[in-house]
Amino acid sequence: xxxxxxxxxxxxxxxxxxxxxxxxxxxxxxxxxxxxxxxxxxxxxxxxxxxxxxxxxxxxxxxxxxxxxxxxxxxxxxxxxxxxxxxxxxxxxxxxxxxxxxxxxxxxxxxxxxxxxxxxxxxxxxxxxxxxxxxxxxxxxxxxxxxxxxxxxxxxxxxxxxxxxxxxxxxxxxxxxxxxxxxxxxxxxxxxxxxxxxxxxxxxxxxxxxxxxxxxxxxxxxxxxxxxxxxxxxxxxxxxxxxxxxxxxxxxxxxxxxxxxxxxxxxxxxxxxxxxxxxxxxxxxxxxxxxxxxxxxxxxxxxxxxxxxxxxxxxxxxxxxxxxxxxxxxxxxxxxxxxxxxxxxxxxxxxxxxxxxxxxxxxxxxxxxxxxxxxxxxxxxxxxxxxxxxxxxxxxxxxxxxxxxxxxxxxxxxxxxxxxxxxxxxxxxxxxxxxxxxxxxxxxxxxxxxxxxxxxxxxxxxxxxxxxxxxxxxxxxxxxxxxxxxxxxxxxxxxxxxxxxxxxxxxxxxxxxxxxxxxxxxxxxxxxxxxxxxxxxxxxxxxxxxxxxxxxxxxxxxxxxxxxxxxxxxxxxxxxxxxxxxxxx
Amino acid sequence: xxxxxxxxxxxxxxxxxxxxxxxxxxxxxxxxxxxxxxxxxxxxxxxxxxxxxxxxxxxxxxxxxxxxxxxxxxxxxxxxxxxxxxxxxxxxxxxxxxxxxxxxxxxxxxxxxxxxxxxxxxxxxxxxxxxxxxxxxxxxxxxxxxxxxxxxxxxxxxxxxxxxxxxxxxxxxxxxxxxxxxxxxxxxxxxxxxxxxxxxxxxxxxxxxxxxxxxxxxxxxxxxxxxxxxxxxxxxxxxxxxxxxxxxxxxxxxxxxxxxxxxxxxxxxxxxxxxxxxxxxxxxxxxxxxxxxxxxxxxxxxxxxxxxxxxxx
Numbered sequence: 046x047x048x049x050x051x052x053x054x055x056x057x058x059x060x061x062x063x064x065x066x067x068x069x070x071x072x073x074x075x076x077x078x079x080x081x082x083x084x085x086x087x088x089x090x091x092x093x094x095x096x097x098x099x100x101x102x103x104x105x106x107x108x109x110x111x112x113x114x115x116x117x118x119x120x121x122x123x124x125x126x127x128x129x130x131x132x133x134x135x136x137x138x139x140x141x142x143x144x145x146x147x148x149x150x151x152x153x154x155x156x157x158x159x160x161x162x163x164x165x166x167x168x169x170x171x172x173x174x175x176x177x178x179x180x181x182x183x184x185x186x187x188x189x190x191x192x193x194x195x196x197x198x199x200x201x202x203x204x205x206x207x208x209x210x211x212x213x214x215x216x217x218x219x220x221x222x223x224x225x226x227x228x229x230x231x232x233x234x235x236x237x238x239x240x241x242x243x244x245x246x247x248x249x250x251x252x253x254x255x256x257x258x259x260x261x262x263x264x265x266x267x268x269x270x271x272x273x274x275x276x277x278x279x280x281x282x283x284x285x286x287x288x289x290x291x292x293x294x295x296x297x298x299x300x301x302x303x304x305x306x307x308x309x310x311x312x313x314x315x316x317x318x319x320x321x322x323x324x325x326x327x328x329x330x331x332x333x334x335x336x337x338x339x340x341x342x343x344x345x346x347x348x349x350x351x352x353x354x355x356x357x358x359x360x361x362x363x364x365x366x367x368x369x370x371x372x373x374x375x376x377x378x379x380x381x382x383x384x385x386x387x388x389x390x391x392x393x394x395x396x397x398x399x400x401x402x403x404x405x406x407x408x409x410x411x412x413x414x415x416x417x418x419x420x421x422x423x424x425x426x427x428x429x430x431x432x433x434x435x436x437x438x439x440x441x442x443x444x445x446x447x448x449x450x451x452x453x454x455x456x457x458x459x460x461x462x463x464x465x466x467x468x469x470x471x472x473x474x475x476x477x478x479x480x481x482x483x484x485x486x487x488x489x490x491x492x493x494x495x496x497x498x499x500x501x502x503x504x505x506x507x508x509x510x511x512x513x514x515x516x517x518x519x520x521x522x523x524x525x526x527x528x529x530x531x532x533x534x535x536x537x538x539x540x541x542x543x544x545x546x547x548x549x550x551x552x553x554x555x556x557x558x559x560x561x562x563x564x565x566x567x568x569x570x571x572x573x574x575x576x577x578x579x580x581x582x583x584x585x586x587x588x589x590x591x592x593x594x595x596x597x598x599x600x601x602x603x604x605x606x607x608x609x610x611x612x613x614x615x616x617x618x619x620x621x622x623x624x625x626x627x628x629x630x
Numbered sequence: 631x632x633x634x635x636x637x638x639x640x641x642x643x644x645x646x647x648x649x650x651x652x653x654x655x656x657x658x659x660x661x662x663x664x665x666x667x668x669x670x671x672x673x674x675x676x677x678x679x680x681x682x683x684x685x686x687x688x689x690x691x692x693x694x695x696x697x698x699x700x701x702x703x704x705x706x707x708x709x710x711x712x713x714x715x716x717x718x719x720x721x722x723x724x725x726x727x728x729x730x731x732x733x734x735x736x737x738x739x740x741x742x743x744x745x746x747x748x749x750x751x752x753x754x755x756x757x758x759x760x761x762x763x764x765x766x767x768x769x770x771x772x773x774x775x776x777x778x779x780x781x782x783x784x785x786x787x788x789x790x791x792x793x794x795x796x797x798x799x800x801x802x803x804x805x806x807x808x809x810x811x812x813x814x815x816x817x818x819x820x821x822x823x824x825x826x827x828x829x830x831x832x833x834x835x836x837x838x839x840x841x842x843x844x845x846x847x848x849x850x851x852x853x854x855x856x857x858x859x860x861x862x863x864x865x866x867x868x869x870x871x872x873x874x875x876x877x878x879x880x881x882x883x884x885x886x887x888x889x890x891x892x893x894x895x896x897x898x899x900x901x902x903x904x905x906x907x908x909x910x911x912x913x914x915x916x917x918x919x920x921x922x923x924x925x926x927x928x929x930x931x932x933x934x935x936x937x938x939x940x941x942x943x
Contacts, residue, residue, distance in 0.1 A: 183649065187882070195911055196657065298778060305782050312775045316770045443849045459859050459862075470850065470854065506939070
């Protein structure tokens, strides 16, 4: 049940988060505020139990056995021994919350402390701790707690402390992974250089950076502890001397035929408390997870009229293209604003700009592959006079007439399939070839893109080949269907400098040989000079300059273009400076 | 692949050894009271000493553990301190009950969660929101409480299904199904609550990977992209979630067995722990751990088969 739940946040929150108040984030969300209020009320009720209850929880009144609600000051009636249900419920909160606290404190102390050390120093300590974690995680905690009753008896606090030890590994893993990520951040290096002690760095900087996932996980653990404790009490392994929610359920279960209502109240108490903890954790997690709600998108009207007015010689006509991303607030964040250009038949168009200038978004829009939440809000894209924004239009042309070469070769190959499969499958889908024909075609393509030992590569998985090789495979895949237009998104950025030149040569060769048109997205004027016939310079989602490559290099009109040119000519990679601004395009 | 399996098997054995040591240390830490609880509070010192000697409790801890381990390796887990039944026999009769409800519910959880989680991730909309809601409700409500509600509705009020008891499959398959239906549904509720959302998360994660976009750009049909590539990439995380779910369900079954008075492993453990019957407790712990280790092993192997990179680990 609940053990599996723990691994969600392990996966989802293993990255360091920005610095903003957690409480402020909780209160900004109505669900968060409600959960916090509910939990505060439950804690207050537990503390003030003797003051706010009418009858002592243990006093049995024969006259009140199974009394219905609203009988003589017994607001929720009496249980099967004639005790005040409401009073037992309120007092029951005490041990429930203390037990959860015991689990949380023990698991936090063990898991977080050791996780900080393990993640910061790694090495042998981390290896041993990791093994112990495996061991503890594999034991079903409820069965261990049942067994522990034989040893420690009905001692709720101690039992729940043992649970704390059992769940500490999940904290250890969470914190360790977070710390390993934070450890790579520059400010930790800076702190080390400035002579702060390790203890100080861990305590101040690292712990601060990982606090939000810890809060999320703590609320989950608290919920889990309450459920487990109630389960043990229900089994008769709880504290027989104090009223407990699980114990009340055990009593109610014995009179399930005579008074089924009795089991409703403790059920609600547990459900509301645990639910509040889980929702609180969800709110904190979501507030740190970037784009919250992605609304279903309406698509703006495509520019049908633009489609026909594409100028002579243009294979792909983009006009007034506007792309926006839905925000949680309901507004659109416009990332491409009124962009227009033409890709000429048989020519290479360079789409140049810094990261965040909208060049990748523009190229993905041509393919009809904008990420979730993104949509074309205005303008039009046409390919040989056909409206690409019409439903299904881009999909029908992808992999047949229009192809795509991505930036990062490794992440663009499916790690679970062989190279051969990934080349052959789309070939068969796009061109209707038989398996043997497709395999021969794939071999020929791999040879053409300069891959030695083709048979071995066809049988290999992506992790068995180099990045340069993977990019050749992706290029082979892109040209496999004899496309008329290739969209290449920074095809050499992720590669070694020596490999870059070879890949550019290959692209130029293929483009000339097949007379393809190409959109080459890049931030590097060196690449533009090498390959492009025409250039469009983009900045902040707009086109700021366009012309032939000679015009742009010979006589750049815009200051920005000159800066980009200068930074490339100086040999300084423009990207490293400019990357800091804006979102990844 | 064989090397991979052998290595995992070896790892599992070492893990079992570690678990058995920790379990033994925990369970027998309170061993000094054992003779007292067997003989009663009035027993005199001599009788207690004799009983301790008989049970081997006067030996040093490491000798006790060594003896237990050697016997256990031969399949002898000792006998109950209270009625001298063999632990192996006790467990042998209880195990099918627990395995019935746990296996069926985990398999159904897997099926339903994968369907719901993936559909929610791909389609979004109301199903997506429904899963978010169920995942909070299903985790917040204890499964035994859900079980009792089911009993009240389907056994007590409607009388459709038996409220208690277990019928072995061999005796009558239809009555076996009837006897495990409510327990399985109770476990299923919590299972789907925690796994469907995680499978949804894993699928969303895979859908945003670069290679999915590239496959679409290659003109592959949506059916191939989702059915072959996304499904396979999401299978790894999904299997991990399900293996954790299996551990959780074995624990959850303890209380469910109590609600439905099913003579399973969990109830055996609970009764033994109340009496202080250490050999039985130890046997239950070890058998549970062996099952969990075996299931993890199978899942690791399946994972290695699906994901070529995992074979390197």
